[in-house]
Amino acid sequence: MIQLYHVVKKYPPNIKALDDINLHIQRGEFVFLTGRTGAGKSTLLRLIFREELPSEGQILVNGRNIVKMKNMQIPYLRRDMGIVFQDFKLMKDRTVFENVALVLRILGYSRNDIHKKVWQTLRMVDLTKCSETPVIRLSGGEQQRVAIARAVINEPAIIIADEPTGSLDPEISQYIMSLFEDINTRGTTVLIATHDITTVQRMRKRCITLHGGAICEQMPT
Numbered sequence: 001m002i003q004l005y006h007v008v009k010k011y012p013p014n015i016k017a018l019d020d021i022n023l024h025i026q027r028g029e030f031v032f033l034t035g036r037t038g039a040g041k042s043t044l045l046r047l048i049f050r051e052e053l054p055s056e057g058q059i060l061v062n063g064r065n066i067v068k069m070k071n072m073q074i075p076y077l078r079r080d081m082g083i084v085f086q087d088f089k090l091m092k093d094r095t096v097f098e099n100v101a102l103v104l105r106i107l108g109y110s111r112n113d114i115h116k117k118v119w120q121t122l123r124m125v126d127l128t129k130c131s132e133t134p135v136i137r138l139s140g141g142e143q144q145r146v147a148i149a150r151a152v153i154n155e156p157a158i159i160i161a162d163e164p165t166g167s168l169d170p171e172i173s174q175y176i177m178s179l180f181e182d183i184n185t186r187g188t189t190v191l192i193a194t195h196d197i198t199t200v201q202r203m204r205k206r207c208i209t210l211h212g213g214a215i216c217e218q219m220p221t
């Protein structure tokens, strides 16, 4: 599903954010990506959803080489992906409902279907009470749940989440992880970057640890 071959990412002047990464993630896997701050987790995820290009190496997603992919094809790649960004990237002045509904609007869902699916997803992340609230008025943890709702609403083939529980208290954090687990059992490939070692240990999933831009440890499930 996701394959990386000798991937290097350099930033000017001479930062090597990723150094010779080789990685295969099978369809339907649930994988954690851990490592200290600055280890390269977000950089690795950004390359997988083609926000950036690697300096060297090849990346295949769903059998397609995304390094060679033309910019106009990126929306088609993203259509298969639900992404939770570390900084959320929500439309701050729009309501919770609008933020979560956007993907479905782009895909041309009917008003009724959008309403049904958005409410179902907001119930899942316990945000029905703020559906009409502009995102800017929510707490960090609430915004994080909006970002998660937006990523999972279309049941994408791959979910990529960068610190999806970073602003959540332990109880909600545990609940959100079990939500990702449910989605995973329905066939979605899940890749989550996190600092939260306690969660990683509790969940007993495959875990890849980065250190200084290189993979230093791989724990199979």
Ligand SMILES: Nc1ncnc2c1ncn2[C@@H]1O[C@H](COP(=O)(O)OP(=O)(O)OP(=O)(O)O)[C@@H](O)[C@H]1O
Pocket (backbone or CB within 6 Å): 011, 012, 015, 016, 017, 035, 036, 037, 038, 039, 040, 041, 042, 043, 044, 086, 195
């Ligand atoms: N756009 C950029 N320009 C220059 N350096 C960058 C850029 N993005 C990341 N880096 C550097 O690359 C390295 C890896 O950063 P990255 O954000 O991937 O780490 P991370 O593991 O996600 O950290 P955190 O846990 O704090 O989110 C760091 O040294 C960082 O300063």
Ligand SMILES: [Mg+2]
Pocket (backbone or CB within 6 Å): 041, 042, 043, 086, 162
């Ligand atoms: Mg990061």
